Amino acid sequence: MSDKAARLEAIAEEIRAHVPCGVAICEQATNLVPGEGDPDAEVVFVGEAPGASEDRQGRPFVGAAGKLLDELLAEAGLAREEVFITNVVKARPPRNRDPRADEVAHHWPWLEAQLDVIRPKVVVPLGRHAMARFVEGVTITEAHGRPVHETAKGRTVVPWYHPAAAIYNRRLRDTLAEDARALAALLRRR
Ligand code: URA
Numbered sequence: 001m002s003d004k005a006a007r008l009e010a011i012a013e014e015i016r017a018h019v020p021c022g023v024a025i026c027e028q029a030t031n032l033v034p035g036e037g038d039p040d041a042e043v044v045f046v047g048e049a050p051g052a053s054e055d056r057q058g059r060p061f062v063g064a065a066g067k068l069l070d071e072l073l074a075e076a077g078l079a080r081e082e083v084f085i086t087n088v089v090k091a092r093p094p095r096n097r098d099p100r101a102d103e104v105a106h107h108w109p110w111l112e113a114q115l116d117v118i119r120p121k122v123v124v125p126l127g128r129h130a131m132a133r134f135v136e137g138v139t140i141t142e143a144h145g146r147p148v149h150e151t152a153k154g155r156t157v158v159p160w161y162h163p164a165a166a167i168y169n170r171r172l173r174d175t176l177a178e179d180a181r182a183l184a185a186l187l188r189r190r
Contacts, residue, residue, distance in 0.1 A: 002040075004039035005039045008039050018090075034110070038083065044122075044123050045083060045084070046088060048162060050091065060086055065162070069126075072180040086114060088125075104132075126162045127162025131143060145158065
């Protein structure tokens with residue numbers, strides 16, 4: 001196992017063994033979901049929080065939103081095995097409600113640690129909750145598909161709409177597909 005893979009696995013182990021911590025969403029989860037993928041990924045996708053399928057399986061984006069994410073990855077010329085996929089919040093909020101700010105704050109250090117190990121060229125936050133801490137003061141409608149260069153971190157952040165929002169929305173799906181093709185072009189230019 002490479003050094004990066006071992007460091008990511010150590011973070012994943014810490015997440016899986018996290019409870020009890022006194023925070024309800026962590027303690028109510030069937031499984032906390034650390035995320036998975038290539039430790040040398042150029043692109044990291046950051047969702048909001050696990051849903052029911054992810055909570056059951058302990059893996060990110062394995063339900064309906066994951067199926068659409070897989071199609072978008074293909075549109076971007078990326079295989080699931082070559083990217084890293086995780087979430088801002090690693091535990092499923094009850095009834096899939098939005099994660100609260102205190103819950104995001106509780107889980108955020110894990111995402112930072114994962115990004116510090118992987119050092120991706122591009123981070124793609126999925127949806128407004130994932131975007132909020134990366135790109136502040138804009139709506140997802142304004143920010144989606146627009147690269148923001150974080151010079152200090154040596155990476156580019158490109159928010160997308162959340163795939164779950166596009167499952168029953170053809171127009172949003174077309175927008176996501178356009179943003180996926182733009183990501184493919186961005187990766188070719190780098
Ligand atoms: N939605 C998310 O934001 N993350 C997942 O892992 C699954 C669905």
